[in-house]
Amino acid sequence: MTKPLIGSFQLMKSLNRSLVLTTIRNEGPISRADIAKRIALTPPTVTNIVNELLEEKFIMESEVGASSGGRKPILLRLNSRSFSIIGVDVGVNAIKSILTDLDAGVIRENRRSMPPCPDAETFLAELKASIDDLMGAAGSERPVIGIGIGMHGLVDPREGVSVFAPNLRLRNVPIRQSLEEAFGLPVYVENDVVAMALGEQWFGGGQEIDHFICVNIGVGVGAGIILNRQIFHGSSYSAGEIGHTTVDLNGPRCSCGNYGCLQTLVSGPAIAETVQNEIALGRRSKLQPSAAGSLQSITGEHVYEAAMAGDELAVEAFRKAGRLLGISLTNMIHTINPQKIILGGGVALAGPLLTEPLEETVKERALESSVLHLTIETSTLGHRATAIGAVTIVLSRLFAEPHLPKEQVAR
Numbered sequence: 019m020t021k022p023l024i025g026s027f028q029l030m031k032s033l034n035r036s037l038v039l040t041t042i043r044n045e046g047p048i049s050r051a052d053i054a055k056r057i058a059l060t061p062p063t064v065t066n067i068v069n070e071l072l073e074e075k076f077i078m079e080s081e082v083g084a085s086s087g088g089r090k091p092i093l094l095r096l097n098s099r100s101f102s103i104i105g106v107d108v109g110v111n112a113i114k115s116i117l118t119d120l121d122a123g124v125i126r127e128n129r130r131s132m133p134p135c136p137d138a139e140t141f142l143a144e145l146k147a148s149i150d151d152l153m154g155a156a157g158s159e160r161p162v163i164g165i166g167i168g169m170h171g172l173v174d175p176r177e178g179v180s181v182f183a184p185n186l187r188l189r190n191v192p193i194r195q196s197l198e199e200a201f202g203l204p205v206y207v208e209n210d211v212v213a214m215a216l217g218e219q220w221f222g223g224g225q226e227i228d229h230f231i232c233v234n235i236g237v238g239v240g241a242g243i244i245l246n247r248q249i250f251h252g253s254s255y256s257a258g259e260i261g262h263t264t265v266d267l268n269g270p271r272c273s274c275g276n277y278g279c280l281q282t283l284v285s286g287p288a289i290a291e292t293v294q295n296e297i298a299l300g301r302r303s304k305l306q307p308s309a310a311g312s313l314q315s316i317t318g319e320h321v322y323e324a325a326m327a328g329d330e331l332a333v334e335a336f337r338k339a340g341r342l343l344g345i346s347l348t349n350m351i352h353t354i355n356p357q358k359i360i361l362g363g364g365v366a367l368a369g370p371l372l373t374e375p376l377e378e379t380v381k382e383r384a385l386e387s388s389v390l391h392l393t394i395e396t397s398t399l400g401h402r403a404t405a406i407g408a409v410t411i412v413l414s415r416l417f418a419e420p421h422l423p424k425e426q427v428a429r
């Protein structure tokens with residue numbers, strides 16, 4: 019039964035259907051006549067498309083609208099519970115998957131630990147097991163119409179291939195091909211931070227923002243860039259690799275081979291390392307390991323907890339990371355001039371500990387004209403930001419745009 023679904027899903031790409039569906043999603047409950055006016059299609063064309071969408075259960079008839087003299091119109095709205103979508107956040111330490119409705123409302127989720135340095139086969143088997151669990155939960159009641167993957171590292175989204183995942187030491191893994199064969203559903207793969215930016219654009223702080231940057235600060239550091247409401251991938255899908263911009267010429271060596279990359283100074287492991295080094299040099303801290311524990315067992319989370327408990331060294335480690343991020347983001351602000359920067363990822367959960375020194379640094383260093391319209395905020399999508407982003411990759415193939423301009427006219 020999955021085959022016909024793929025067929026109808028692909029038909030959605032037809033522009034008029036997509037526009038009708040998007041109008042119903044954004045403005046429903048809405049009458050057939052109002053849809054026709056809104057996107058300048060003829061009423062018979064709208065009626066035909068609406069009939070197909072009703073038959074496929076993508077939309078439903080809801081209450082009766084106000085009459086403008088004649089018969090009262092029947093209003094249409096999205097049947098968001100009729101289908102589901104799976105979104106997967108593939109990180110360095112874990113695979114986090116969610117099953118959602120067409121509004122990205124979470125129905126079920128699961129988390130699997132990533133085996134250390136998996137080979138491609140093991141990696142794909144873990145991915146499939148995570149998805150399989152959610153397929154079972156979706157059942158035939160609300161069939162899954164697509165799977166979105168937010169993958170750590172360099173991704174070729176056209177081919178759905180993980181080109182290079184440095185922290186997992188994987189290269190050229192054909193994720194889309196493998197999952198499409200396993201599940202018989204359309205699969206879309208994007209870089210995890212690009213997915214996060216898409217999620218923010220549809221459901222978070224990026225709604226109706228023309229130019230914004232989403233910055234993920236976790237085990238690695240990267241940015242997803244939205245320009246003119248479109249993802250900016252760059253010429254070989256590596257735009258936004260800000261984790262590898264140099265911020266300290268004499269800094270530590272990075273996994274990429276260079277020295278002093280942003281990632282070596284502000285990622286979760288980097289913050290933990292700063293603290294470990296200071297304690298090794300004799301600095302006192304609440305994080306002093308017990309006689310049995312080793313310094314290496316101190317993680318970014320431990321540093322966060324100690325900082326919240328007022329530990330001076332831990333607070334300092336976050337302030338330093340915040341200032342360095344502020345410098346990097348100022349460089350990006352001067353290059354791109356965004357309206358908004360949205361911070362996500364594990365380190366961003368530290369909140370003001372990180373954002374206060376970050377914002378102070380941007381204020382000190384950025385040109386006034388570059389920050390005229392700028393706001394910096396933390397993602398409201400929390401730890402699910404990337405998984406919701408992965409769901410959004412599928413939604414973005416189904417619907418025309420998250421927010422059609424008010425005067426959208428089909429040509």
Ligand SMILES: [Zn+2]
Nearest residue numbers: 262272274279
């Ligand atoms: Zn680097």
